[in-house]
Amino acid sequence: xxxxxxxxxxxxxxxxxxxxxxxxxxxxxxxxxxxxxxxxxxxxxxxxxxxxxxxxxxxxxxxxxxxxxxxxxxxxxxxxxxxxxxxxxxxxxxxxxxxxxxxxxxxxxxxxxxxxxxxxxxxxxxxxxxxxxxxxxxxxxxxxxxxxxxxxxxxxxxxxxxxxxxxxxxxxxxxxxxxxxxxxxxxxxxxxxxxxxxxxxxxxxxxxxxxxxxxxxxxxxxxxxxxxxxxxxxxxxxxxxxxxxxxxxxxxxxxxxxxxxxxxxxxxxxxxxxxxxxxxxxxxxxxxxxxxxxxxxxxxxxxxxxxxxxxxxxxxxxxxxxxxxxxxxxxxxxxxxxxxxxxxxxxxxxxxxxxxxxxxxxxxxxxxxxxxxxxxxxxxxxxxxxxxxxxx
Numbered sequence: 391x392x393x394x395x396x397x398x399x400x401x402x403x404x405x406x407x408x409x410x411x412x413x414x415x416x417x418x419x420x421x422x423x424x425x426x427x428x429x430x431x432x433x434x435x436x437x438x439x440x441x442x443x444x445x446x447x448x449x450x451x452x453x454x455x456x457x458x459x460x461x462x463x464x465x466x467x468x469x470x471x472x473x474x475x476x477x478x479x480x481x482x483x484x485x486x487x488x489x490x491x492x493x494x495x496x497x498x499x500x501x502x503x504x505x506x507x508x509x510x511x512x513x514x515x516x517x518x519x520x521x522x523x524x525x526x527x528x529x530x531x532x533x534x535x536x537x538x539x540x541x542x543x544x545x546x547x548x549x550x551x552x553x554x555x556x557x558x559x560x561x562x563x564x565x566x567x568x569x570x571x572x573x574x575x576x577x578x579x580x581x582x583x584x585x586x587x588x589x590x591x592x593x594x595x596x597x598x599x600x601x602x603x604x605x606x607x608x609x610x611x612x613x614x615x616x617x618x619x620x621x622x623x624x625x626x627x628x629x630x631x632x633x634x635x636x637x638x639x640x641x642x643x644x645x646x647x648x649x650x651x652x653x654x655x656x657x658x659x660x661x662x663x664x665x666x667x668x669x670x671x672x673x674x675x676x677x678x679x680x681x682x683x684x685x686x687x688x689x690x691x692x693x694x695x696x697x698x699x700x701x702x703x704x705x706x707x708x709x710x711x712x713x714x715x716x717x718x719x720x721x722x723x724x725x726x727x728x729x730x731x732x733x734x735x736x737x738x739x740x741x742x743x744x745x746x747x748x749x750x751x752x753x754x755x756x757x758x759x760x761x762x763x764x765x766x767x768x769x770x771x772x773x774x775x776x777x778x779x780x781x782x
Contacts, residue, residue: 395535403750405747405751406474412441416437417438429754437484438742438743471528475532495528496750501652505519506552517648518545519550544768548770549765549768549774551768553597556767560590570586571701578656579597579599583595583703599642605679612678618683621719622716623679637664638685687718706726706732707732707737719731762777
């Protein structure tokens with residue numbers, strides 16, 4: 391079965407992504423023509439499926455280290471794998487009814503732990519990461535080869551396993567003339583910079599800091615909402631510069647760590663810190679949410695400001711859930727004056743499915759043994775071919 395894929399010039403791949411926010415599964419059907427130096431990539435269809443409440447609760451418990459035992463981790467891995475498999479099989483059947491045959495599945499899984507530089511191995515600090523979603527179940531139930539575990543090869547070479555989609559993004563968005571910067575405001579925010587007319591070894595990419603997850607947590611605690619729709623609640627508050635100064639003093643935001651972070655740093659414990667400091671300052675709940683939203687905007691601005699100047703960039707292309715938060719976008723515009731912000735849609739891709747598209751691209755790269763873990767981005771000792779190939 392794998393031999394047939396290796397000789398195909400065109401692959402139809404379903405990419406699966408469940409991001410840091412852990413609110414559901416994105417599926418993207420992508421056609422990739424491999425018969426050229428730079429892949430020709432076409433987005434064909436997408437679907438988003440929310441997690442059932444009980445499954446979402448289990449995921450959230452695992453992410454926040456409130457899971458009971460290793461047995462519970464195993465159960466969650468299997469439950470997610472079965473959920474992904476059944477939804478992917480249904481999506482593949484839908485595609486087939488529209489005369490689109492699926493050749494390959496590429497699944498990132500659900501990250502429940504990301505520990506950059508925090509794991510002691512042979513007396514040295516290394517990184518560790520864990521994604522759940524039992525790809526063997528996906529392969530078995532769909533009958534299709536599945537590629538998964540995209541971060542682990544980079545981790546094994548001393549990298550942080552993130553940002554792991556940078557090479558896929560290069561294939562999708564690098565330009566022969568324009569210096570392009572893209573910013574993903576997902577659960578965690580990160581940027582990708584592709585200098586015009588250069589090869590992938592000139593790219594820059596890194597996490598900026600908190601994104602939607604922290605805003606969602608504060609919206610939940612203060613307003614009982616899953617998220618702040620359009621940033622409407624934050625827009626009613628005033629930004630506290632005193633609280634913002636306290637929050638921006640975080641060591642990751644000051645550049646004292648590597649290229650990646652996660653909810654382990656900017657999650658529930660950080661929300662506790664925000665609420666404790668806000669209480670001492672006598673802030674109301676609208677001001678707290680406004681300042682939390684400003685933190686994401688300020689962290690992004692701090693991370694990219696110098697590169698915008700160095701590469702004379704005037705346009706930034708945005709994707710991720712934060713694109714829908716109008717207050718956050720206004721704060722980005724205020725923090726980065728003179729920069730024009732656009733949706734990634736203007737470059738031809740639906741922002742809701744871009745990360746799932748990236749994993750589809752990476753799946754194709756994996757089976758062709760093309761490197762996707764880029765050491766200058768992740769901090770690894772050398773590049774790696776990311777992804778584990780599972781036979782059905």
